[in-house]
Every structure is written in structure tokens, then in C-alpha cells.
Amino acid sequence: MEDDAEKKQYKKELFIKLLLMLRAGALSQLGIIENPVTKKKEVKLDLARETIDMLDLLAEKTSGNLTDAEDEMLKNLITELHLAYVKAENESKNE
Template identity: 40%
Template sequence: MASEKHRDPSGEATFPEINFMTFIMSLNASAMVNLGVLDEPGSQKKDKNLMLGKQTIDILAMLQEKTKGNLSPDEENMLKNILYDLRIIYVKEKS
């Protein structure tokens, strides 16, 4: 996930507000880097680390379980779809 910087009136770089969805997207990007799908930030290379990718998938699954019934429909669907996609990628990369 590319970090999108914004500028405040003084010209200082700022980042979008952190909420549950941006937090999940950040974890998703981290998993995608570790699964070798996205380039390592700051470089033009992919550096696969399946153990860290799996750990991030497990963290997302734990968040899904612990937040059950407390998410908006959009948050719930996004988390479900991200987990599905990451699990498919993990299985493909592991084999």
C-alpha cells in the first residue's frame, strides 16, 4: 500500500486519519509485502517471508474473531475479503 501523504496549510506532510479500515489496510499491505506480492517499501525488490505473512494473516483472523458483532457491514466485508485473498495467496506461495 503506497503511503499517501497530504500537506497541511504550512506545507508539512500529514497522513490520513487512522481508523479501523486504514489499520486493516496497513496490515494487509504488510502481509502482501511478506508474501512477496508487493515490493519492499523503499526498494524495487520483493522479499518473501512466509512466516511473517502467515503471522499477519493470523493477527487479522484474531481481529475478525474479537470484533465480531462490533463492525460496520463495510468493515466486516473488507476484513472477510482481505483474509480470503491473503489465505489464497499464502497457500499458492507456500506450495
């Protein structure tokens, strides 16, 4: 039984890591944090939009299968990125 509990915990941790990885990618694509490869802040709105769309799809496909904490984290992360995207998009129009 401990093996099942360990597997369940491992899967929870992997899911959180996946969300954080996608968040970091989107923040980099929005130019909020620097690209880990180029060490520069680069705005790539098309890639950011795609990453945010992936998170929206993930939320849709996992609806009803997440813990309350996982669901809240995913929703908060999506909201944060949508707001950051709108801000970056507006800033790019003003340049």
C-alpha cells in the same frame, strides 16, 4: 453532537487504514508487492502467516462490533490473503 459524529467517522477511517496497512504488509511478506524499504520482492512466509493470523484474531475479537461494510472488507481481505499465502507456500515448495 457533531464532535461525536466526527470521532465516530475518524475511528471508522482509522480501522480501514489499519486493515489496509496489515494487508500491504502481508502482500509484501508474500512477495507480491515489493518491500518499501528494500525495494525488492521478498517472500517471508513466517511473517506473512503471523500477519494473517493477526487479521484472523482481529476478526474474531471484533465480531458483532463492525458495520456490515467493515465486516465484509475484513472477511474479503482475510480470504484474499489466505489464498495468496497458499499460492506462495506452494511456489516455495516447488523451488
